[in-house]
Amino acid sequence: MRRTLGMLSGTAILALGLAAGLMGPAAAQTPPNVLIVGQIAEPQSLDPHTVTAANDFRIVVNIYDGLVRYADGTLEVEPALATDWEISEDGLTYTFTLREGVNFHDGTPFNAEAVKFNFDRMLDENHPFYGTGPFPLSFNFESVENVEVVDDLTVRFTLSEPFAPFLSNLAYPTGLIVSPAAVEANGEDYGRNPAGTGAYRFAQWQSNTSVVLEANPEYWDGAPALEALVFRPITDANTRVAEMLSGGIDVMVEVPPDNIATFADDPNFTVHEATGPHVWYVMLNAKEGPFADPRVRQAANYAVNKEGLVNDILQGTAEISDSPVPPAFGWAYNDELEPYPYDPERARELLAEAGAEGASLTFYVTEGGSGMLDPVNMGTAIQADLEAVGFDVSIETYEFNTFLGLVNAGLEGQADMAQMAWMTNDPDTLPFLTLRTDAWPEAGGFNSGYYSNPEVDTLIEEARVETDPEARAALYREMQTLVFEDAPWIFVANWRQNAVTTANVEGFSLQPSFLLMLQDVAKP
């Protein structure tokens, strides 16, 4: 026994000595020409047609190209794998001329057959590789009736009805082109063995540790300067910040508002910000209860101090919103609108007019979730502002998936208001899915507050099939004015996405599309 105790002490001393010996300054600094990106979660898959999260989009946009892409710094499309395209008069056929001499990372050629394979796999339930799905966002292309190979480098899409967002959807990750040969070879494991045409090709995926991409020296748009990209999932925001401060990663996305100042004040780091197509709002139950009266909905908009929310809670990482179309869609946004001012007096007057003083409200709040920013604190602040003008608000908080299940079913009989946030790639998406009468939950949409204005319905439907951008923009602007007046939501914030890079990272910028394009980044 004495020996046992001696062994115990011996081991203890050994363990301490070993730990001390293993400590060393070698921990810091990442290798040159390798960019290590701190992500918020493990990717779900590297098959661009099966993923839905911004976190996964950040990786796949660097492996693949689409027929078109968003021009740097804008939400307007420019040629990518297609060099040119023609749209028929009636807006029903799109004929694309494809780039010549492009190969997938697995060596097979990119051509019209490959394009057809990609869309058939997503849209045709009888396609031999439909089972490699599910393809959650394939409804982005539900108007595609058929894809036809005209010749090796020409492909024609026929739509069932004119659909203005079509090109923009092609630039989004669901429109990226995968290698048919790689899908055939790997079947349902394709998502872990991806092959595209992009600037980086897949090298390795270590579960919950890293995804490694290496430079594609034959990239049609010029080989990247970096040797490799490494995406590390670091789910805990505090740990992500610590990794950034300790030099374990070169780029960090989704920096918590509280930490922005730390990085901004430190010359070793650069903070990047860009507004994007994000809208954070509180939907109001326009079907029953106090919010059935538009005056009460307007009162809620006057009562909430959005400046306080954006500056104090979100610490300047968002801007005040006033429309279902975020300002990032410059061409479609109505810049004549001014947000509802913070005016508790006006709110009380409106409530008195409507006879809704002291109305009690149930407010659904979520604990977190994609694009939801700081929902609990924001919810509490909104509650306090509403109570200050005489509402009686009780909050119910739910875990995000539970929350979505409840809210998407419609607020009727459950709640008067609920938080929501959307990130979209076209001004059509959000109004189409959340404001039309035909988008009420029972009709399969997300208008969970049952807002209904026939004029707004018409404007949205017309804009969707209008292929002339000018005319389309005018329809959206008119729609925004009506929605602003009707106040189906409390308009709250447009998020500014952010990222921090170390000072030696060059050529990094954030895109309004929220896609993380790393093709032109260098780190000597």
Place this chain on the structure above:
Amino acid sequence: MAGYIGKRLLAAIPVLFGLSIIVFLIMALIPGDPATAILGSFATPENVARINRDLGLDRPLHEQYLVWVGNLMQGDLGRSFRLNRPVLDEVLERFGATLILASVSLVLCSIFGLLAGIVSAVRQFGWADRLITLFVLIGISIPSFWLGLLMILIFAVQWRVLPASGMYAVYGGGDFWDLLRHLILPATTLAVVATGVIARLTRAAMLEVLRQDYVRTARAKGLSERKVIYKHAFKSALVSVVPVIGIQAGFVLGGAVYIETVFQWPGIGAMLVNAISTRDILLVQGGVLVVAASYVLFNLLADVVQALLDPRLKS
């Protein structure tokens, strides 16, 4: 002994099955479903129905469960729809990482816990005892996720002598020493609470034993104090401490959930948390099954060791 172990293992099978039914039911009962989790804000009833059909989740619950059991019998735990890979691959890989973390942690807390407990008991009310008791109390009281962040802040951010998170360096690492470097912070953090618990119990057990008649007899025989403590007292005290170490093994596995999240350790705790929030039923099932089986094994192991140490329990 072999018969006893066999019986205990057989008894574990219905426990595991019962557990799998409970987990399955809970996952089915909580609001939100995998399709909603996949689709996020795009979860229209139509899209949800399409995904459910593609995933086979539109079939009745009992049918889904029976399919799962049938596949289990053939060693197939199904496919995680969140991660697009077989559940078994993921679970084994992640459980391996947890096992490394938890076992190193368990060794650490056993060594330091026992040592601290013995010293404390032998020097009862001395300065060493007071100092150890103070540290033990702090150790038991500190929330481990907070301690983890503090350790990262000191060792990784301020001094930059250890990596902040992960299991291996993501680029150019991967050997045994790399693993050890990454283990130091999470394993130590995880060990702190258990060390405190073991130290307190060892101290109590030792004090109890030191008051026994046979210890007085040993002293009366003229044995040296060292011999009395190590040969007579410690051995009997160990009998009551070992089952506690067994239980601590369970706590260490459970505590690994927070620690894995804070240190981004690719273990099964962090995996389960993610799987639950994305409603990845099969991954939750597979993970819980493996964790539960390991609990059963750890407890069995502790009982066997205790029986070996205590002659009264041998029969």
